[in-house]
Amino acid sequence: MTLGATDPVAPPPVVTRSLWRRFTANPVALAGLVVFILLALMAVFAPYVAPQDPYDLANLSLLDNLLPPGSTGMNGQSFWLGTDPQGRDMLSAMIYGMRTSIFIGLTSAVIALMIGATVGLVAAFAGGWLDAVLMRLVELVLAFPTILIALVLMSIFGSGIDKLLIAMIMAQWAGFARVTRSAALVEMEREYMTAARAMGFGRMRILVLHLFPNCLPPLMVLGLIQIADAIALEATLSFLGLGVPVTEPSLGLLIASGFDYILTQRYWITIFPGILLLILVMSVNLAGDHLRNLLNPRLQK
Template sequence: MTDTALPAAAPAPTESPLRRIIAEFAESRLALLGVAMLVLFVGAALLAPLLVPQDPYDLATLDILDARLPPGEVSGTGLVFMLGSDGQGRDMLSAMLYGLRISLFVGVTAVALALAIGASAGLLAAYIGGRTESIIMRTVDIQLSFPAILVALILLALLGNGVDKVIIALVAVQWAYFARAARGAALVERNKEYVEAARCLGISRARLLLRHLLPNCLPPLIVIATVDIARSITLEATLSFLGLGVPVTEPSLGMLIANGFDYLLSGVYWISVFPGVLLTLVIIAINLVGDQLRDVLNPRLKR
């Protein structure tokens, strides 16, 4: 009897890292709730001109006689203020959605710029080493030794009000977090085989850092960026509440809360409370997503 060779078993299909991350992320119902909330908030902010009954920036549509109307009240022009009106006669729902656009724009833009600057500095510090690393990391240590809100207040006192000024201040107080995290991750990666192979092949330093080292350092940076978006929105709201953030003509959620603070004791609660609730829900949604991303990208921290 002749032996017949058995057919070789087909190799098991390997799951892509992206699919694995999505599958593990979807295991958390709270994370999915956070994603749903963020999609709702971002969609409402982007579609605000189509959804709201009034443009809060158009002075021609405002009437001082409609100031501080309670929720559900009808204005003289027949407009129903579902969430009431503020001290300038603006529909609160319209002002909140437009304010949400500014808050999200400031938070995302500031974190994106801080990530780019901080990651570049951290990678250079870890890869080059020596005096360059000492200078960069001592600068990071000095930056982190001061409270972020204090540095932002000083910068805005010098720069003045404005959305661009707030973004500059937030980048200045947040880039150091990304620099330290990027350096720590790059120190682990720089002596691995793929980096040594890239050096032996004569790949340029810029290409090695951007094409090989940076992608392997991104997971902790993504987690920090997600959490820092919520932190940036909170800082911007705090600065605007103190009168050093965005201008009154472009109110963010923080500015809307500040506008109604003086009326709280007189019973006009909706001007501050409704924007405050929306701000809280946005921060909660971002933190829910960030917590699950942390657990997925760094299983050692999984609770």
């Protein structure tokens, strides 16, 4: 949202250092952001952090399957969180699975934001019949629950990370479009927009350098919340067998693989990935909720 310093009609930047200071002043929101960053770093550097590569068959032994937490394997390796039915180290599988979940959540949310923001800006700026057509399409998508849209699309496309991304983007973009259009309609009535049009600036310059940057605050909040929702949605689809294929790591697949063992006191196969998924989603939601409070004057004390 930082505009060029030479722009004569550029409004003041919305995101400032004071906003960052106010955000970090809340220990709960700061803790959520720090936890998410640490988990994301663990996921990125999974090959260096995880005790083993749980998807390398050369590192697995069926003799080590279903070992409880704190056990030692046949080769002397310690399994702090136990092993799953395939003999994989649960800690390593969770770190690798988290990498897939975070990648899908971030990628789908960012692409959906870009598509939705473009549709919302065009609808607000163009108005008329184009606005009406685009908003009816947005309302049609929003009329159905996100998970229902994703389930239908995945049943058509089949499993796969690329197909899962497409399905999640198609289910998420409409929310960003509606928020962007609402913010853009408010911004278009401000003086700097009137001045930009009076000075003869082109449509693309007004959209990119003036309108879009000042629509970012609500999009930032919605983006953080959508990241958490996308991570949970991916886990749900993978748990149902419609998301990530079984050959790829995923928190949803890990939870599903241990679901049949809950009643046999082998709780760790499902419980530990479920706790990690809860922490991951909660950390993003805590940061997003406080950011919403800071950017919405009605919610500020």
